[in-house]
Amino acid sequence: MLSKPAKRDLKHNRIIKGKGYKREDGLWDIEVFLIDSKTYSFKNMHRGYISAGEPLHDMAVRLTLSDDSKIIDIEALINASPYNICPQAVKNCQKLKGEFLVAGFNRKVIKILGGEKGCRHITDLLAHAGTIAYQTLWKEKTESEEKKISIEEAQSIEKKFANSCYALKKDGEVYNQYKEILIKKVEKA
Structure with a gap:
């Protein structure tokens, strides 16, 4: 457990949730979700006004994997973002089809989706997907x-x-x- 903190006031909340599934067809689904919210309301140039507790970011990624961790399919979704253009960035995620979740995957994601080619939060979720896949497939593969x-x-x-x-x-x-x-x-x- 962390030590007792100094007196403070919560301003930002990020929830990242991940799940790994074995499918009926023998493939694997790895899903990762991210929600960012603020404890205060504020103006936003694209959305007008974002109320306290309303998601600033609400995003999800699903990877479908083979037993050898090859990406068979990928779906990324941006339900809420600070800018209207953000949801367009998910189309580039399709470039990950055929890649493998192995050592070096995060570097490959940055090469393919980094910077202006993608969404920083989606690339973060993909890093989480890699570790969730590892935890999901590990027992099946080794034990x-x-x-x-x-x-x-x-x-x-x-x-x-x-x-x-x-x-x-x-x-x-x-x-x-x-x-x-x-x-x-x-x-x-």
């Missing part, structure tokens, strides 16, 4: 004792988690424990 996998699948999984965080650095204990799990799961040729 199902009954399911054997090919060496190619094991290499793909290993590539996704190698050096993805401090705990999973390649020269670390946790990384080596998971690598052993993958080795045991590889089908005997």
Whole structure:
């Protein structure tokens, strides 16, 4: 728990919510939602007036993934934004189809959708989608004792988690424990 804060007055609230689903057809859906609101009302040059508690930003992203984390489909939606033009930025998200959620994905998102090519908040949601996908598919890919996998699948999984965080650095204990799990799961040729 964080320490007790100094006396303060809340001005901004951001809610980010993410969910991961296994679909009936075997694919995966990863959904991420963002809502920004202020605790005060204010004028806005495109929307006129935004009331306290009314969303300044209300956005969502859904990625449909294959078992190997390939983006099969993507849907992005901007329900509320400070500028009328913002919803047009989501069309560029389609350029992510065919990409993989693996190490380096966030850099690729910035390259494809960064700056004037996209919406900063949507790119933030895509970063969250990557970690939610990782958490959603992880157990399915690594801990199902009954399911054997090919060496190619094991290499793909290993590539996704190698050096993805401090705990999973390649020269670390946790990384080596998971690598052993993958080795045991590889089908005997």
